[in-house]
Amino acid sequence: MNLAIFLLALFDGVAYAALVFIVALGLTLIFGVMRILNVAHGSLYAIGAYATVSLTGYVLALGFAPVLAFPLMIVSAVLVGIAIGGPLEYFLLRRIYDKSEVLQLLVTFAVFMILEDVQRLVWGTQPYFDSSALQVLGNVSVFGVTYTAYQLILLPLIAVVLLLGMRFFLRRTVTGKLITATTEDREAAQSIGIDADKVFLFTFVIGAVLAGLGGALASPTTSILPGMGADMIVLSFAVVATAGLGQIEGAALTALMIGLGRSFAVYLYPEISVLVPYLIMVLVLLVRPEGLFGSPAARKI
Amino acid sequence: MKTKIMKRTVSALLASAMPVVAFAADKPDSLKIGMTAFLTGPASVFGVPARDAAEIMIENINAKGGINGVPIEINFIDEGAGAEALTSEYRRMVQSGGAEVMLASISSGNCQTIAPLAEDLQVPNLMWDCGTQRIFEENDYKYVFRTQANATPEMLATVAYLLKTKPDFKTIAVVNQDYAWGRDSWDIFSTALKAMKPDVEVVAEFFPKFGSPDFSTEISRLQALQPDVILSTSWGGDLDTFVQQASQRGLLNTSTFVLPLAESSLERLGAALTDGHIVGARGDHYFLHPERRNDEDFQAFMKQYEEKTGDVSVYPVFHASQAIAALTGAYEKAIADNSVDWPSEDQLLAALEGLTFQGLGRPVTLREDNQGVEDQLIGTSVQTGEYPFATLENIMIFDGDQLTTPVGEISIEWVKTLDAGFVDAISFDQFDN
């Protein structure tokens, strides 16, 4: 393997990792704060993608410039977060915080099943494809290989911005600190007057927006079709568990490992590329049972 | 001793419990048939058009008085609900739903499950869409017929077209879905290529997982390798994503794509599929079929279908039409041959043997091993501006007889025996568009 091929694999891996990270970020945030592993995250991802394609298609058909596709992605993501994420937390998840992890997970699984059918009823079964946003940015050539600027530059850039932004938000802003405090000790937070309900609602909406954003950003590069959420959710689970639950930096590192692992596998040994996320997960947890960045919880006796 | 008693008891119990199956040759009120198709899941890109088409065709038949005055009643089973739901519903339809003939299925895996089941249930089953060539090569069936070709002629026609139109290519890469169809089709294709043009080098073999949302890495590698030809037998969302991503990154300008199933994606691919790539249709299926497009029945159906669905017809529509043509053809033949009002099951099976029928494409004949012999249409993509997507030019329709594995032989072994002369000897009709 020469340097050129190494770099090519690196670029592909980073572009893929960026997308995986954005989706996993929302999942890990929700898990970190609420201790709910949200299976419906995959559906929110898919709906974000569908909404983007529909909106873009509609607006562009009116004759607006394709560059509008970018703001429409954000609009779709926010729409997913507020119109689906909000009610989901407010009307459903709020009722089950006292239930066990398993039941919480199954509730989100049930929501996932329902939303899968909702997607089919709304958007049908035929694949959608709309790459306007991607075409706006054009291509970049590296070592005679053409990349889209969208995947090579924009996606990784957004991922880095989100990572840094989320760190800043959680550590430096009041709202972020409230979320962190609630994460660490819910009862203590409530005793000092933090409205945990509000924090949870806010967190869940943010997480849902991130899922929708992941879908929106993926939409110009891939066919939007039923079942796309199911694949993404398994991958995100692998990222979240490998990272250490609720670990944002860990999620970034894991997404990168999975992205690079996958692209190098395609170059070196394509047959195992599908296995990469699971192998990484098993190997990491073998060495670090709490995940890459997780710390063992002390047990008081 | 014990087992004997048990067996006898079981048989006795069965005898008393089983409803008496009467082979009534009386005209029924309606002919009930069942059809399995993916109505959910990724393969619903095939299942839904086929269901819509079947509904239109049966409506048309019933409007003309049905088969000898008996209207057809069709019910659908969703293959997307999983194998258990499929088999239990299949059995229910046959055993207590009164279905006389079944049409199953799209998935090759489901065909492998259902073929022996149909035999056990003693219900005539027309395999209307699945591609695996194994079914009749591995087992003999009395009740199972295939009303279209299988993977072998589909791949051989593609190889033949490729060698005729682009005889000098040196390198090839493959990007197929990682499941039985992707693997089997590449087996046949590569074996045929090795036999007919041994100097071709396979530079890369990719089998990304089924339903993969991203082919960026594969495309990067293909750009670095620059093969003359890139084969992909993928379909549905996978094919769309692959071609779109390849198109965005200019791969379609440097390599010739060979896409044996792309006829079903033409409309969705729009402008992404540029000129000069090889497109197949799993048979002679094309909404602008050069021999059929001026026929009245063909035009009428295409119009009806477009009105109902808003889309142009794709190959599963043709496959559905062939299965329904075989069904009506067999009933009519059995009625005529036996001079009865309505045939018994044996008479129907006898009529199916060697039956020739015509759906929306050219006529298809069922061979003695129950395999249909179907001609194969392949063409080259061209953006004419007449439609907002690519259509076909330089179309060849290959004779199915020569492409289909002879009765009693195993496809892969047979394909190994072919040579360069095979392509020259093959008969076909050529059309500009």
Next chain:
Amino acid sequence: MSTRTDQPDTTAGKTSPEKGASPMKSALSLLWIIGIAAVVAVPFVAPSLKLLFTFAMAKGLGVLGVTVLLRAGQVSFGHALYFGIAAYAGAFLMTAMPSTDFLIVLLAGVAGATLASIFVGLFVVRYRGIFFGMLNLAFSMIFWSILEKFYHYTGGADGIRLERPTVFGSALNFNDFGMILYYVLVALMVGLGWYTMRWFNSPVGNLFQTIKTNETRLEYLGVSPKRALLSGYVLSAALCGVGGVMMGMAQGVVTPEYVWWVRSAEMVFIAVLGGAGSVQGAFLGALIYEAVRTYASVYAGDVWQMILGGFLLIIILFAPGGLIGILESLFKRKSDKKGGGK
């Protein structure tokens, strides 16, 4: 790993042998006997339901395996692995040695699942909660990928046929074999269901269930929590294996779909639907699930997932004891009324 204080509510189906009004208990036992009798009668009374019941019982055995783990407060999102391994073991055996006896196929399947569970179990019993669930998922997905990759041996996504085995030496036809399969399943359901209930009440089973409430104390009883968990893990896998190989024989074909993560989630789903932790609930849940799924996919093809999802939501929110919990509360009310009349 911390022992959470808000442990899963999986006691719903558990009736402590010491407690519970005895009239209610006997009424319920009577109900189960009637239920089993009804299942025995199905092939004669309603032959069209025979297949549905066959599938439900096979799946119910798998769900029973998941139920065992729920009793220790653990949930596996990869138990379809054992369902699938057993089915493939049976299919490989039938391919290698056609006309093998039915019993051998069954044993081979269970042996396959059990061996695999010891291997995987030694690794996963170190983990709890979400990590336990996710690691099981990872192993099942690795196996799934292997099935797809080594398609020359496994038939890839199309799977491989599991030919009809002989029964005590004689080759049966389709219908006879279906009957045998049905009654073997009834026997397995009753036998393994009974055994599992006994196991729950046994010393080993009780030690296993304390994983859920207090591993610290368990350790301070001189017991390795990992060993205790492994014992139940292997049992749960063996039960899944029985279900899987029976399902394979009933279907006549095994595909990688057996192992797909949604199948694992489905088993957890059914276990909770039936009444998490309840043996009867596993089978009742499986029956209801299969029925809803089959009929919904026929009569409401577009929304069957939605119907199932909604069904589960209602159960979790309004009847956390599952179907068994509903049944028990019905009987309790009745027997309370009777008791009041005295």
Next chain:
Amino acid sequence: MTDALLETRDLVIKFGGVTAADHVSLKIHAGRNLAIIGPNGAGKTTFLNICTGWLKPSQGQVLFEGRDITPLPPRKIVDRGVARAFQIPQLFTEHTALENLLIAVSARDKRRNTVMDMTQIPERAEMLHLLDMVGCADVADTVVVELSEGQRKLIDIAIALALKPKLLLMDEPTSGVASSEKHSIMKILIGALKEAEVTSVFVEHDMGIVENYADEVAVWNNGNMQLRGTPAEILEHPDVIRDVIGEVA
């Protein structure tokens, strides 16, 4: 006097900046009841945790019956005959009081039976007797989460006793028990321990209990034993009155 039943040599453990065990060396002889007193945060529980293998010291050794048990996990140490009762009762919360004991005795006897009903094991009578002894016979069939804190403490101790240990370590055995019952419970408990020749160590805040039921008292502060002696000697020591008793009062 024979060799010590339990001996620690130079135990050190630190949590962050806090030294919770600061070169602890002591011997506990068979047949004695040692009370450990000291202010909160003195390292008393940490000492019990190290002795039972829950925490691993960064330095030093624990010897039981002359053999090094420092690297062993708690369960192996339990197998050697060291039982533990906890400050926060560690019970199987979904089981009844009797079932808790039956589970303990099943573990003790290494029962491998998977079919027999646990409630029918031969040791049932023995366990009922044990429950009776700690005054919980009337709640034998109550699920333990429904019991009072005091009752749960007693069940926790009963579980430890069910293991028939040679050495019993108890962390504040009577905290949470109604003060009117403390003495009667301790009387029975110590009586039973003496009868079964079980050596015991208990952390205690109630000086009345210490005075009446301990053979010896060890005073803990800043991660180490400061004083050791008979109850009479220790409870009148001015440092103890100032640092320990003063705080408790």
